[in-house]
Amino acid sequence: MPFRKKPELLAPAGSMESLKAAVQNGCDAVYLGGKLFSARQYAGNFSLEELEEACDYCHLRGVKVYVTVNTVYKDKELPEFIQFIGKLHHMGVDALIMQDAGAAKLVREHYPDFPLHASTQMTSNSLADVNYWYEQGFDKVVLSRELTLPEIRHITEQTGAEVETFVHGALCVCYSGQCIMSSMLGGRSGNRGRCAQTCRLPYTLYCGYDKVAEGHLLSPKDIATVSILPELIEAGIASLKIEGRMKNPEYVAGVTRIYRKYIDMYFEDPEHYEVSLDDMKELTQLFNRGGFTEGYYTSRGGLDMMSVERPKTWGLKVGIVDKYLPQHKKVVIRTREPLVPGDGIEVWTSRGPHVGCQVTKHSKAGEVITLTLEGDIEKNDVVYRTYGKALHDALQKTWEKETRKLQIYGVLKARKGEPLALQLWDNMGSSVY
Template sequence: MLEILAPCGNEETLNAVLNSGTDAVYLGLHSFSARKNAVNFSGEELKSAVQAAHRQGVRVYVTLNTLVFDEEIKALEKAVNEICCAKADGVIVQDFGVAGKVKEIAPNLRLHASTQMTVTSASGAEFVQKQGFSRVVLPRELSLAEIREITSRVDIETEVFVHGALCVCVSGQCLLSAVIGGRSGNRGLCAQPCRLNYKCENRENVLSLKDLSLISELKLLEQAGVTSAKIEGRMKRPEYAAAAVFQCRAALKGEKADEELLKRVFSRSGFTKGYFDGSLSDMQGIRQREDSEGSEEALAQIRQLYKTPCKRFFIDMEVNVKNGQPVSCMAECNGIFVCVYGEAPQKALKRSITESEIAVQMGKLGGTVFELGKFKCSVDDGLFISASALNDIRRKAVDEICSNIARKIEEG
C-alpha cells in the first residue's frame, strides 16, 4: 500500500494530519531543517510528537536536510542524539557529511536521501543505496517513465512528491535566493524570489510555477512501485496538509479526488502535473484573487473533518463479567492482544446488567482511532457493573493497544 506522507511545521498541523489519517509525517527541529522559518520542534516537542504518532501507527521522519558547516558539527551531533532519544523512524539528509555522522552516532537510524541530493536516475539511486540509504526522495522533475525506471532497477524505497509547490529550478540546485539576498535554500532560508514578477517579452511571472498535484495519479504511482506519496507544505497551514491527506486517502480507495476543494484551500492559478506527464507548457501560475474565492468555507469544511480522529483500526473485544471476579476485557487489534481488568461486579439490587448494555459502553470509541469490530460478552446472572467502571476498562484496553502499536513500530 502506498504510504501517505504529510508535512508538519508545528504541533497544530501534526494533530490535523494525524486526525486526517496520514500514514507518516515529516518534520524538522529548530536547526538543520530546509524550512527554517517554520515553527518546527524542540527536542522535547519531537519526543511528544513521535509518541503521539506511534500510538496511532504513524511513522515520523525528521529533516536534517541542510548543508552543514564544520563549526556546526557539535550542534548536529546534539540534534542526532535528540532524534534517537525521541525514537524517530528515520532522517532525511542532503549532506553526505551529515549522513556519515548519523551512521556514526545512530547506525540503526534509517537514512532517506533528500530530494536536494538530486537523484534523478537508477544509477544515482543505486549509489545512495550503497552509501547506506534505505529510501530516496525523487526530484519533482521526473516523468512517470523515469520513476518506473528507478523503481524497476533498484531495490530501494522511493518517495515522490504528489502535492505542493514546484521549484522552477532543479530541486536542490537553485542558487537564486542565495545570490539575490544571501538566503540559501540549501541552508533552509529560500526567500522564493522566483515568485517575483520577472518578465520576458510579452509574458509575466515567468519563473513562478503553479503547484504540483498528482493526487489523481496515486494508483499509477502505486503500480509503478513507489513507496511513499509525499505532500509538500511545512510552511502551510494545517488545513492545507489535512485536505491533501483526505484527498490522497480517497484516491487510494479508488474515489475521485476533489481537486476543486484543494484549489479553494490553496492554489496558484490551478494545478499542474508538470514533468510527470510532460505538461511543460502549462506550468506558470501566480496566486490570484480567484484562487482565494471560497477559501474560508473550504478551510472551515476541512477543520470540521479533522476535528476528531479518523478510524484507522478495528478492535475486537471479549468481556467477561463473573461473580466474585474482576471484570476482564480481552482486546485484539492487528495481531496485538491485551487483557485488562476492572473492579468486580456488584450484586444487582434492581436489575442486572445486560450484554447489550455492556456492548454499548465498550463501543464508545469516539475520540480514538478505533472502531469496535467483533464483540463477545459473558455475564453471570444477577450482577451489575456501572457505566463508569466499564468506561474505565475500555480506556485501559485502548491505552494498552496503543502502547503496543507504538512498541511494534519502535522495535521495527
Template sequence: MTMNLAEQRNQPDLLAPAGNIESFFAGLEYGADAIYVGCRHHNARALATNFSLEEIARLKEYAHGHKVKLYVALNAIAREEELGELVHILASLSQIEPDGLIIQDGAIARLCRLYFPNLKLHASTLMTVHNSTGVEQLESMGFQRAVLARELTIDEITQICADTSLELEIFVHGALCFSYSGLCMASSFYGGRSSLRGRCVQPCRRLYRAGRQQGYFFSTNDLSAIGLIPALRRLGLAALKIEGRMKPASYVAAVVRAYRLVLDASEADEHEAIVEARDILREAYG
C-alpha cells in the same frame, strides 16, 4: 509500532507535511499514514515554525499511538562550525528514534553511520537523485530510502522502481522549484539567503520585466499528480509525499483528504474519486 493502514492495504504511505502543530493534527485527522516535521535547527524550511527535540519526541509518541509514522527533516547543508552541534542533535534523535531522518548532507550521513546506526536515513529530494545508479550509491552509503528528484517523468520513475530494491518516495503535490531542487542559487544571489540552508526568499515568484513585457516568468505551476495516483500506487513506491511545511493547516487538511480519497478508492471508483478530489484541491489555498 504496529502495521499502519497503508501497509495493511499493500500500497504506498500518504506522507503529509507539518510545519506547525496545527498542520500535524490536520494530517492525522484527514488520513495521513506518515507525517514529516522539521527539526528547529538545520532543515530546509527554516522559516516554518518547526519543532524542538522535546516536541518531536512527544509528536512521535502521539503519532505512533494513532499508527502513523513520524519522519524528521534535518536536510539543510551543514557548515564546518556546526558539526559539533549536529552530533548532539543526532544523539538526541537516536534516542527518540523517528521512523526516518531526511537529510541531504553527506557529512550527516557519515556521522549517522559511524555513531548513530539506529537512525533510518532518507535521502532528501535535495540530493537530486534521478536514476537507478544514484539510488544504488545511496544504498551503499547506508540510506534506507531515496526521495527521488521532482523533475522525473512517470516513465523514469517506473524504470527506477524496476531496477532498484531501495525504498523509493516521490512528491505528488505542492510547489516546484524553477531550478532543479537543491541546486538553485537565485535566493543567495538576490537576497543573501541560501535555499540550501532553508531560507529561500523565492525570487522566482516575483514580477519581472523583459523589454516591454512583464510577468511572473519564473514562477512554476504547482505539482499535482492526483490523476496519476492509480498508476503510481501500483509501482511499489514506499510513499507519496505532499509538499507544504510552510502551508497552513487548512491546506494540509484539504490536500491529504483529496489524496486519501483516491488512494482508498476501488479500481471501479477511481475516476469518480479523482473528479471529487480535484474539486477538493481547487479549494486548497496556501
C-alpha cells in the same frame, strides 16, 4: 491488478496543529523539522519538547515520524548537529531526511541503526544516483521532481531502495537541490533552509532590446496528481509525499484527506477509479496558482506549467461580474458556486490592483448577487473565492475531535498467591508486560 503494496501517504507538519490535522485525516507518516538544521527555517517547526510530544502523539496512532535535517552544514555546526541527532534517536524518531552526505556519514558512525532517507535536495534523478545512495545506507530516496513516470518506473524496477516522490504542492523552477538563485539575488541560501523564493518575483524577458514577455515568468503552478494516482502507484512509488510545511493546518487536513480517500479507492476498486469534481474544487480552494499541473510526470515542462499572472494562491472561480455601478460602489455578480457569510472574494480587474471583500449573505450557485465594492471593475471580470469559510470550519473540526485510534489487546492473569500479570500489545509490533 497485479499485487502492489499500498504506498505510504506522507504529510507535512509545520506545527503541532498541522501534525494533528495530518494524522486525523489519514496519513501514514509525517515529516517535520526542528528549530535547527531544517530546510524550512520559516515554518513554525518544533522544539525538542514538541518533537517528543509529536513522536508520542503519532506513534500512539500508528503513524511514523520523519525529521528533516536536510540542509548542508558547516564544520563548526557538526558537534551540535550530532547532539541533536542523538536526542532524536533517543525519542524514537523513525527516520532522518538528509541532504549533506558528510553529515550522513557521521550519523551512520554514531547511530548505525538510525534509518536515513535521501532528500530531494540530493538531486537523485537517475538509477545510478538512487543505487549509490542506497549503497551508502539510505533506505529511501526522494527523487528529483523533474522525472517522468517512465523514468521513475525504470528506477523502481532496478533498485532495492524505496522510492518517494512529491505528489501535491509547490514545484521549484530549478532542478531539486541545485538552485542558487536565492543566494545570488537575496543573500539567503535555499540549501541552508532560507530560500527567499526569488522565483516567485516578477521578471521581464527580453530578446535583445525587445521586450518579449513580463510577469511571474519563473513561478511554477502547484502539482496535483490525484487524477493520475493509479499510474504513480503502478510505477512502483513507495511513498507519496505532500509538500507544504509552511501551509496552514486546514490545507494539510484537506489535501491529506483527499489523497487518503483516493489511494484507498484505487486499492478497493481500481476499475472504477474516478476523481470527483467536488474534490478537485476543494483542492483548488485550499491552494492553487492558476490551476494545477501534473508536473514532469506527464510532460517535459513549458509555459503551461507556469503561473505567470500571479505567484500566490488564486482561489476558486465562483462567478463573473454582470455589471458595476461606480456611483453606488455596487458590483453585480452572476455566481457559479454557493457562497456563505464569511467567504472572502476577489474581483480580478484588468487595470490596477484586484479588489475584494467579505460575503455577508448566503447565496446559491447561479444566483445574481449585489455587493458593495470599490475599484476599477468591469463587466466580465472574473470573481474568485480566496477564502472558503464553510470548508475552513469543516476541516478544522477534523482534528479538534479525536477520531484516529489504535487497537490495543491485552491479557490479565490473576492467580492466588502470585503477582498480577498484565500483557498489552498492538498490531504494529509494540508490546509491554
